[in-house]
Amino acid sequence: MDQQTKAALKHDKFVTTTTQSIEWASEHRKSVLVNGAIALAVILVVLIVGLVYNSRSNAADAAFGAAMDVYQHPLASEGQSGSSDVKSYATGAERAKAAGALFQAVAEKYGCTPAGRNARYFVGLTSIEAGDNQQAEATMKKVASGWDSDLAGLGKLALAQIYRNTGRDAEAIDIYTRLAKKPTATVPAGLAQLQLADVYESEGKSEQAKAIYATIKQDDAKGAAGTIAAQKLNPAASAQVGQ
Numbered sequence: 001m002d003q004q005t006k007a008a009l010k011h012d013k014f015v016t017t018t019t020q021s022i023e024w025a026s027e028h029r030k031s032v033l034v035n036g037a038i039a040l041a042v043i044l045v046v047l048i049v050g051l052v053y054n055s056r057s058n059a060a061d062a063a064f065g066a067a068m069d070v071y072q073h074p075l076a077s078e079g080q081s082g083s084s085d086v087k088s089y090a091t092g093a094e095r096a097k098a099a100g101a102l103f104q105a106v107a108e109k110y111g112c113t114p115a116g117r118n119a120r121y122f123v124g125l126t127s128i129e130a131g132d133n134q135q136a137e138a139t140m141k142k143v144a145s146g147w148d149s150d151l152a153g154l155g156k157l158a159l160a161q162i163y164r165n166t167g168r169d170a171e172a173i174d175i176y177t178r179l180a181k182k183p184t185a186t187v188p189a190g191l192a193q194l195q196l197a198d199v200y201e202s203e204g205k206s207e208q209a210k211a212i213y214a215t216i217k218q219d220d221a222k223g224a225a226g227t228i229a230a231q232k233l234n235p236a237a238s239a240q241v242g243q
Contacts, residue, residue: 060110064119067102070095071126093130100126117143117151124158128165137162153184160195169199190216190225197232 073095076088089095103122110116121143127136140162143155160175176199179192197212213229220226 056110057113057115060106060113060115060119063102063106063110064115067099067106067119067122070102071099071122096126096129100130117146117148121151121154121158124155128158128162133162133166137166149184150186153179153187157187157192157195164199169203173199188225190220190223190229194225194228197229 073087073089075092075095076090087098089098100123103119103126106119107116107123111120120139124136124139124143127133127139137159140155140159144152144159146152146155156175156179160172160179163169163172163175173196176192176196179187180189180196183189183192193212193216197209197216200206200209200212210233213232216229217226217233220229
């Protein structure tokens with residue numbers, strides 16, 4: 001086959017391929033445009049959602065900070081009215097009630113943001129401080145069942161304390177036992193075990209408490225929980241060290 005024939009064949013193949021490509025693009029033009037439009041729409045939606053989420057997160061953080069300012073506001077001294085531009089609170093319960101209302105607003109409006117989830121936990125805390133155990137229990141159950149394991153751990157710990165405060169030690173023991181078996185970053189096993197041992201001590205079950213303290217001392221010899229457990233097992237030695 002001479003060079004001229006080869007060149008002609010290559011040219012014909014190029015023309016055929018190009019023609020087929022043009023025909024395919026022409027036939028599928030509508031599909032290509034539609035798919036491209038969908039992809040662009042998805043990208044735009046993602047960007048808009050991100051911007052909206054960031055905006056809501058910033059607003060939630062600001063609202064949570066305002067609620068926290070009230071929660072941490074010093075109580076008015078006896079016979080002192082406080083500054084004219086900042087409301088003062090005579091009791092911790094009064095302050096907790098005021099802060100709780102603000103935390104509740106954040107939780108309801110920004111519940112999908114980190115600040116909103118944290119706010120719900122503080123709704124529970126302020127309810128405890130305000131003496132509203134029913135509201136505190138209902139709120140902490142929601143926190144304890146959340147997908148954020150660290151926050152859920154705190155919710156369970158607070159819920160167990162509510163049970164103890166309301167004479168339901170068996171339910172508190174169940175929570176502490178489960179937390180000890182499945183600890184979180186916010187509620188380590190040692191902390192849950194210390195609380196569990198404390199319940200047994202309060203019920204006069206000293207042997208069960210001692211067994212738990214011994215386990216903590218062995219498992220966390222150099223940690224804070226281990227130190228507390230050692231003091232509980234040998235209070236006389238701890239008293240001598242403190243003198």
